[in-house]
Amino acid sequence: MKSLKRFFKRLFNSAARRIQEERLREEIAEHIALQTEENLRDGLSSVEARRQAMLKFGGVEAMKQDYRAERGLPFFENLLGDLRNALRTISRMPGLAAVIILSLAIGIGVNTTILSWIQLIMLQPLPAVSGALNFLVVEPRTDTGGYPGASWLEYRALQMQLPALRDLVAFEMVPFNVGEKGQTERTHGQLVSGNYFSALGLKPAIGRFIRPEEVERTGTEPVVVISYDYWQTRFRGAPEVVGQKLRVNEHDLTVIGVAPRGFQGTMLPLKFELWAPATMTPALLGGARDLQDRTSRAFSLIGILRLGATREEAQTEFSTAMTQHARDYPEASAGITGEILPFWKAPRGPQRMLMTGLAILQGVMLLLLLAVCGNTANLMLARGSTRQREMAVRVALGAGRWRIVSLVLSENMLLALFGTGLGVALAVWGTTALRVAPMIGAFPIQFQTRVDGLTLAFAILLGVACGLIFSAAPAVHLARLDPQEGLREVSNTPPRSRARKVLMAAEVGLAMVVLIAAALFLQSFRSARQTDPRFRPEGVLLASYDLSGRNPNEASEREFAARLLERLRSLPDVEDAAIATNVPLDLHGIPARTFTVEGRVRTEPGQDRATTNTVTPGYFKVMGIPLVEGNDFAEMRDKAAPAQAIVNEEFVRRYLNGADAIGRRIQTRAGSFAIIGVARNAVYNSFGEPPQPAVYFSYRDVPAMQGELHLKTRSGNETALTSEARAVLRDVDPMLPLYDVRTFPQHIERNLYLRRIPARMFVVLGPLLLGLAAIGIYAVVSYAVARRTKEIGLRLAFGATSGRVVLQIIRENLGVIIWGTAIGWLLALVISLRAIPKGAVDVPVFIGVPAILLSVATLACWIPARRASRIDPMAALRHE
Amino acid sequence: MKQKTDVLQGTLALMVLKTLDVLGPLHGYGIARRIEQISGDVLAVNQGTLYPVLLRLEHEGAIASEWGASENNRRARFYRLTREGRKQLQVETQGWEQTAAIIEKFFAVKTGDLS
Numbered sequence: 001m002k003s004l005k006r007f008f009k010r011l012f013n014s015a016a017r018r019i020q021e022e023r024l025r026e027e028i029a030e031h032i033a034l035q036t037e038e039n040l041r042d043g044l045s046s047v048e049a050r051r052q053a054m055l056k057f058g059g060v061e062a063m064k065q066d067y068r069a070e071r072g073l074p075f076f077e078n079l080l081g082d083l084r085n086a087l088r089t090i091s092r093m094p095g096l097a098a099v100i101i102l103s104l105a106i107g108i109g110v111n112t113t114i115l116s117w118i119q120l121i122m123l124q125p126l127p128a129v130s131g132a133l134n135f136l137v138v139e140p141r142t143d144t145g146g147y148p149g150a151s152w153l154e155y156r157a158l159q160m161q162l163p164a165l166r167d168l169v170a171f172e173m174v175p176f177n178v179g180e181k182g183q184t185e186r187t188h189g190q191l192v193s194g195n196y197f198s199a200l201g202l203k204p205a206i207g208r209f210i211r212p213e214e215v216e217r218t219g220t221e222p223v224v225v226i227s228y229d230y231w232q233t234r235f236r237g238a239p240e241v242v243g244q245k246l247r248v249n250e251h252d253l254t255v256i257g258v259a260p261r262g263f264q265g266t267m268l269p270l271k272f273e274l275w276a277p278a279t280m281t282p283a284l285l286g287g288a289r290d291l292q293d294r295t296s297r298a299f300s301l302i303g304i305l306r307l308g309a310t311r312e313e314a315q316t317e318f319s320t321a322m323t324q325h326a327r328d329y330p331e332a333s334a335g336i337t338g339e340i341l342p343f344w345k346a347p348r349g350p351q352r353m354l355m356t357g358l359a360i361l362q363g364v365m366l367l368l369l370l371a372v373c374g375n376t377a378n379l380m381l382a383r384g385s386t387r388q389r390e391m392a393v394r395v396a397l398g399a400g401r402w403r404i405v406s407l408v409l410s411e412n413m414l415l416a417l418f419g420t421g422l423g424v425a426l427a428v429w430g431t432t433a434l435r436v437a438p439m440i441g442a443f444p445i446q447f448q449t450r451v452d453g454l455t456l457a458f459a460i461l462l463g464v465a466c467g468l469i470f471s472a473a474p475a476v477h478l479a480r481l482d483p484q485e486g487l488r489e490v491s492n493t494p495p496r497s498r499a500r501k502v503l504m505a506a507e508v509g510l511a512m513v514v515l516i517a518a519a520l521f522l523q524s525f526r527s528a529r530q531t532d533p534r535f536r537p538e539g540v541l542l543a544s545y546d547l548s549g550r551n552p553n554e555a556s557e558r559e560f561a562a563r564l565l566e567r568l569r570s571l572p573d574v575e576d577a578a579i580a581t582n583v584p585l586d587l588h589g590i591p592a593r594t595f596t597v598e599g600r601v602r603t604e605p606g607q608d609r610a611t612t613n614t615v616t617p618g619y620f621k622v623m624g625i626p627l628v629e630g631n632d633f634a635e636m637r638d639k640a641a642p643a644q645a646i647v648n649e650e651f652v653r654r655y656l657n658g659a660d661a662i663g664r665r666i667q668t669r670a671g672s673f674a675i676i677g678v679a680r681n682a683v684y685n686s687f688g689e690p691p692q693p694a695v696y697f698s699y700r701d702v703p704a705m706q707g708e709l710h711l712k713t714r715s716g717n718e719t720a721l722t723s724e725a726r727a728v729l730r731d732v733d734p735m736l737p738l739y740d741v742r743t744f745p746q747h748i749e750r751n752l753y754l755r756r757i758p759a760r761m762f763v764v765l766g767p768l769l770l771g772l773a774a775i776g777i778y779a780v781v782s783y784a785v786a787r788r789t790k791e792i793g794l795r796l797a798f799g800a801t802s803g804r805v806v807l808q809i810i811r812e813n814l815g816v817i818i819w820g821t822a823i824g825w826l827l828a829l830v831i832s833l834r835a836i837p838k839g840a841v842d843v844p845v846f847i848g849v850p851a852i853l854l855s856v857a858t859l860a861c862w863i864p865a866r867r868a869s870r871i872d873p874m875a876a877l878r879h880e
Numbered sequence: 881m882k883q884k885t886d887v888l889q890g891t892l893a894l895m896v897l898k899t900l901d902v903l904g905p906l907h908g909y910g911i912a913r914r915i916e917q918i919s920g921d922v923l924a925v926n927q928g929t930l931y932p933v934l935l936r937l938e939h940e941g942a943i944a945s946e947w948g949a950s951e952n953n954r955r956a957r958f959y960r961l962t963r964e965g966r967k968q969l970q971v972e973t974q975g976w977e978q979t980a981a982i983i984e985k986f987f988a989v990k991t992g993d994l995s
Contacts, residue, residue, distance in 0.1 A: 009939045023957070027908055027931065030956045034909040035927075037952065058926030066932040 024067055032057055065398075078403070082410035089411055093383070096779075097415060100376050103772055104419025104466060107369035109426025112459040114362045116431050116449045121268065121355055125343035127448045128262035129200045136311060137346045138168065138301040138318065143335040144609060146592065147347045149297040151332065152278065152290055154325060155193065158301070161321035164314035165303035167199035171266055172298045174285065176248050176274055177546070177737065186739050187230075188444065189248075189274030190265055191281050197225070197259075199304060200266075205231070207242040207257025215277040218291060222280060224253040228261040230273040248274065249284045264446055266302060269354075271446040294332035295594070295669060303340070315340045331594070331669065334607050360521065367514045368769055369462065370469075374507035375776035377470035380412060381477060381500045383783075391478045401479045408478055412471035413464075420463030427451050427459060473503060504780050504813075505820030511773040512824025512853060513831070518766045519845045520832060525752075534682040535584065536624030537744035541711040541718040542583060543725060544740045557703035560732070562636035565616060567728045568711060573721060575714045578619035579699060579707040582612075585751040589685045595695065598664040600655050610651055610693040611684045614702055620646075620679060622712045630662050630677030633698040643701040645673035649681050651693040666695065670702055686751070709738075718743050770853065774860040781813050782864030793873045802869035809865035810858060817857045821850055892933050894976060895919065897942060897961065897969040905960040907950055908934065934959060942968050 032053045039049035057063075090097045126132035138158070139147050150158070155170040162168060170193040178187045194215030202209070205228055214221040224246055226234075235241040245252045253276060265272035278299070281290045290298045305314060318338045325333040341347065344355070391404055431449040451459075545564075547557060561579050568577040582590045594607040602608060617633040620626070628649065634641035645666050652661045666673045681691045699707075711721055722741050729738050742750075785792070792805055825846070832841060892915075899914045900906060906914070911934075912927045937943045942965035950956035961969070 005941065006936075006939045024931065026955065027957050028928070030907070030950065030954060031909045031912070031927070033954065034907075034950065034952075038913075056927055058928040060928060063926075063928035063931060066929070067935060069932075 024064065028057070028060065061398075078406065079410070082407050083414065085407065086411040086414045090414060096379060096383070097418075099775060099779075100379060100415050101418045101422060103372045103375065103775070104369075104416065104463070105422035105426055106768065107365070107372045108420055108423030108459055108462050108466070109430060111362070111365045111369055111462060112423060112427035112451065112455050113430035113434070113449070114358060114365055115458050116427065116451060116455045117434065117447065118355075118358050118362060119454060120447060120449050121358070122344040123454075124448070125268050125346075126200065126266060127264055127268070128260050129202065131201065132343070134304050135302050135343055136165075136305065136314065137341045137343055138162075138165075138303050138338065139341065139347055140297065140322065140336050140338045141347075142609065143337075143604075146609075148336070148592070150299045150301050151294045151297050152281075152299060153292070153294050154297075154333070155299055155301060157325070158318070158321055161324075162303065162314060162317045164306055164309040164317050166306040167195055168301060168303040169193055169196050169199045169266070170278060170299040170301050171196060172278065172281070172290070172300070173265075173267060173270070173272070175546075176284070177250070177739075178246060178248050178274070180247055187273045188270070189224075189276060190267075190272050191278045191284070192275050193278050196275070202260055202263060204257040205260050206239055207255070209257050209259075210275065210277050215279050218279045218282060221277065222251060222253045222283070223256045223277065224248065225257050225259055225275040226255055227259050227263065227265075227271075227273045229271075231258045246274075248276070251280075251283055253280075262448060264448070267300070269445045269447050271444045294329050302343075311340055311342075331607075334594075360517075364514055364517055367510060368772075369466065371507055371510045371514065371769065371772060373466050373469040374503055374510065375772055375779075376412075376415070376466075377473045378500055378503045378507065378776055379779045380408075380470060380474045381503065383474075387478070404479045405475045408475040409467075409471045412474075413467040416463045416467030416470075419466070420459055423463070424451065424456065424459050427455065500780060500784075501816045504777065505816045505823070507776050508773055508817050508820035508853070508857065509824030509827070511769055512821050512850065513828045514769055515766055515849050515853060516825070516828035516832070516845060518769075519849050520842055522766075523842055523845055531683070531687045533585070533687070533748075534625070534680065537748060539713045539716045539718050540622060540744040541709075541713065541721050541725065542740075542742055542744055542747055543709045543711075543722075543738050545707055545709065545729065545736055545738055547705040547736070552705055554703050557705060558636060558700065561616060561699055561703060561707060564709075564729065564732050565618070565636065567732060568709070568725065571721070571724055571728070573714050573717075573724070575712045576618050576622050577712070578616045578622045578710045580613055580615040580619055580710060581704050581707065582614075583708050583710075583747060584682065584684050585686065585748050593668060593695075595666050595668045597655055597666050599659065608655055610647075610655075610695045612695050612697065614697045614699055614704060616699040619696070619710065622710045623682070625682050626680050627677045628680055630675075632677065634700060636700050638700065641700075643671055643673045644676045644698050646677040646679055646696040647675055648679050648694040648696075650691040651695065652678055654693050670697075673697065673701070710744075770856055773853070774856050777813070777817065777857050777860035778864060781809065781861045782867070784813075785809060785864050785868040789868070789871065792868050793871060793875070796869070796871070797873040802866075805869040806862065806865045809868065810861045813861045814854075814858060817854070817861075821853060821857075825850055892930070893937060894969075894972055896930070896933060896937060896959075897965055897972070900943060900959060900961040901966065901969055905948075905958045907948075907956040907958050909950075909956075911959065937965070940968075941965070 032050070035053035035056060036046075036049045039052050040046065042049075044052060120127075124132055126135060129135075138150075140150050140154070141147055150170065152170070155168070159168050171190045172192075174189055174191055176187045176189050178185050192210065192215075194210060194212035197204075197209035198212070204225070207225075209225055210223060214223060226241070226246070231237055231241060235244075241255050242257060244255050246255055247253075259275070264270070265275075276284065279291065290296045303314070305311065318340050322333070322336060322338045326336060339347070394404060394407075395401075428451050431451055434447045434449045547560065552560070565577050565579065568574055584590065590611050590613060592609045593612045594609050596602075596608065600608070615633070617635060620632060627646070630646070633644055633646070647661055647666075652658060656664070661675045661678050664675050666675060679694075679696065682694075683689065684692050684694060709725065711718065711725060713721055725741075726738050729736060795805060796802070829841065829846065895915050895918075896911055899911050903910070903914060908930060912930050915930075916927075934943070934945075938945055938959075941962060943959045944962050945957050945959045947955055948958040
């Protein structure tokens with residue numbers, strides 16, 4: 001109670017400071033006057049009387065200090081005073097403050113943006129779904145380490161077999177042609193199990209969601225749920241959309257509801273617009289057998305744990321179930337086990353590709369921020385030594401060490417605060433920029449990144465940490481100052497601060513590590529691109545067609561492909577044309593299938609698998625893949641030849657021990673095929689992959705509804721072929737759209753897109769970091785030179801040439817910089833050897849980066865040194 | 881060093897309260913004189929230390945102050961004891977007497993008495 005009362009009195013006094021101060025002054029004056037009169041009465045002289053009175057009263061200033069401490073709230077008053085002082089100090093150095101605040105802002109902004117991105121992938125893998133972290137990825141896994149997905153029948157069985165999961169959800173990603181014939185629009189959607197929306201706990205924006213009973217029997221209800229964005233853009237948000245028909249893949253689907261805002265499906269970062277019952281698969285995909293065929297592993301599964309169940313329990317149940325499947329359906333499930341993983345560990349999909357890049361990026365960016373701190377500390381330290389006198393005076397007047405530290409701290413914290421504010425603004429801008437959905441070829445991608453509580457807290461934490469880091473050195477330096485020495489020191493003797501040089505070296509070293517990391521990352525990215533794909537993508541145009549929805553049969557599909565190819569080959573600019581079901585380096589990868597081959601007995605359990613592609617004759621010529629043995633496939637209309645297959649060299653090596661392959665038979669689910677040729681290995685799924693066994697089947701034997709046209713031009717100008725190809729297709733089938741037209745190089749770029757995002761950031765940030773290091777060096781050297789104006793003037797007056805002066809300054813500073821560079825270089829070397837154990841050290845990077853860094857550093861020393869050497873010796877000597 | 885100041889400050893506050901209790905409203909100099917007369921050298925030097933104590937007592941509500949005229953008709957700040965201060969004085973006097981009595985006994989005890 002009493003202390004509370006005191007507190008309020010103090011608070012009030014803090015406000016009414018001046019009046020109080022006046023009162024004390026008056027009281028002291030009166031006290032001394034009375035004492036003086038007393039002394040006069042005792043017979044002292046007037047001067048002596050006053051002197052004795054003063055002596056008796058004691059130290060006025062010390063008492064005042066006590067009085068003030070008693071009166072107000074010294075801590076807050078000091079803080080306020082410090083902040084006011086800090087603001088004044090900062091406004092006296094606008095240029096320096098701007099550099100510090102801006103570089104901090106960039107560092108904090110970039111870090112916060114990346115964190116929001118990582119956070120999105122790790123903590124919000126299902127946008128608009130609350131409790132998304134409770135969901136687990138349920139992934140069948142082959143014995144070769146692949147993740148093939150689950151079949152529908154397997155999913156239905158697993159629903160029963162995994163009691164630890166409250167819900168198990170299946171979905172498949174499908175491309176849709178929406179609209180009437182001839183004017184269709186390509187959209188992406190998901191075919192989903194009946195519990196999809198209820199398990200995710202979503203509420204429809206309007207209408208209702210798919211009911212479980214609608215996904216019980218095949219083709220029960222032709223219904224579709226549309227995304228919020230789709231509703232807004234295509235239907236202008238009209239509520240009458242519910243009940244309307246939407247023509248999808250030439251089937252009428254009734255719109256029953258709209259998904260909540262922000263929901264973009266269950267395959268981050270892909271953005272889907274339509275959701276239809278999985279039982280619509282045969283109808284929408286032209287008789288696809290996904291629902292009955294156990295080898296068609298088209299579905300992805302996610303599940304949510306029952307209350308109280310653990311992931312380990314679910315994993316045990318899943319393993320047991322998969323063992324049972326392998327026993328019951330060996331042709332589809334032999335050798336397939338399974339893993340239940342948290343979402344962010346999902347073994348396939350785009351988020352996986354992004355995560356690695358982002359993690360590296362975040363690490364590098366934190367290092368960059370550390371470099372910014374080093375820079376700032378150095379600048380503050382340099383400024384700090386001009387203030388030695390000021391601080392010495394403060395200490396001499398009775399300021400405690402702690403007061404000095406808090407003074408320095410408040411200045412730096414204020415700078416850090418400004419930097420953080422600007423950085424958060426940058427992060428808000430950055431996350432908004434990331435939300436804009438770019439198209440990766442046919443796939444729309446969206447990151448719903450934003451600055452929320454967590455990222456904001458991160459930004460503030462970074463800001464405070466930075467503030468503390470770069471205050472530490474100057475604060476310690478100034479607080480240790482001996483006031484006598486500080487006052488005596490005349491400013492023309494150069495203060496040789498070891499701390500400043502150590503910091504400069506540390507910063508340069510850090511820059512070195514980051515720059516080498518960035519260069520190595522870029523280098524590996526570029527070398528991935530320059531790797532020979534072992535086929536020739538140049539001059540090849542790709543385009544897709546899709547016969548689903550016109551009830552094709554094998555004969556009509558074969559005939560369609562044959563006619564199309566004949567017409568295309570007759571075009572003057574077409575050197576050759578082919579059709580294939582898969583294109584190498586596709587974003588989803590090429591399927592691998594199981595088979596048995598004559599002359600091989602598998603000893604280990606499981607089944608042999610190989611990448612498969614079904615191609616027309618002429619494919620190898622178009623792709624520039626030479627046949628090392630045997631011949632190309634028989635003509636499309638050849639009815640006599642038996643079913644054929646062509647394998648690659650890796651296949652022969654791995655499965656036939658290099659024996660003669662020609663004439664052997666391959667047995668798959670689709671039948672028996674005779675090997676008629678061996679093709680050279682090529683790249684199938686990604687650059688830098690180890691050689692993969694592959695089997696090519698002939699379109700003649702196993703025609704398909706969907707096809708990828710490959711057109712090789714004579715002129716090399718493949719884009720010019722687009723309109724001609726469209727015209728040809730219109731001739732063959734007037735209603736069929738040709739979609740996803742792209743050149744082969746464009747197709748490859750798409751594959752690299754996700755890897756390119758972090759690579760691009762490195763390209764921007766590398767120079768930025770170099771710039772920061774240069775600013776740091778420049779600031780330190782120019783400051784040191786300014787302090788030595790008199791000395792330099794003296795040297796010049798004694799006949800030193802300006803060249804010698806410049807050389808000496810550069811030599812002094814470069815020595816420190818070289819130390820830093822060497823340490824950074826060694827560190828980077830160790831890291832690179834650890835990170836890429838078998839890879840050779842990238843010599844150009846390890847020589848080039850230090851060369852660039854040292855030349856920039858030399859330049860940053862040279863500019864202030866040269867300016868100093870140009871001064872007039874007379875003026876310099878009069879300095880001070 | 882600090883310890884000593886604290887003890888002094890504590891006793892000083894008590895002395896101030898007692899002075900005001902006995903002599904009625906007084907200004908700072910008057911209080912200082914009185915304490916000096918009675919205690920001798922406690923306040924012979926550093927009379928200034930009195931003022932922070934006065935301020936603290938005022939914040940605690942034990943004393944109140946107002947401007948008045950001093951003996952030579954100049955403006956001076958007069959302090960007087962409040963009702964709360966009187967209570968505090970009583971409590972503290974008791975406490976002090978107890979403490980003093982205990983301490984006195986301790987000093988009175990000789991080694992032989994305890995065996």
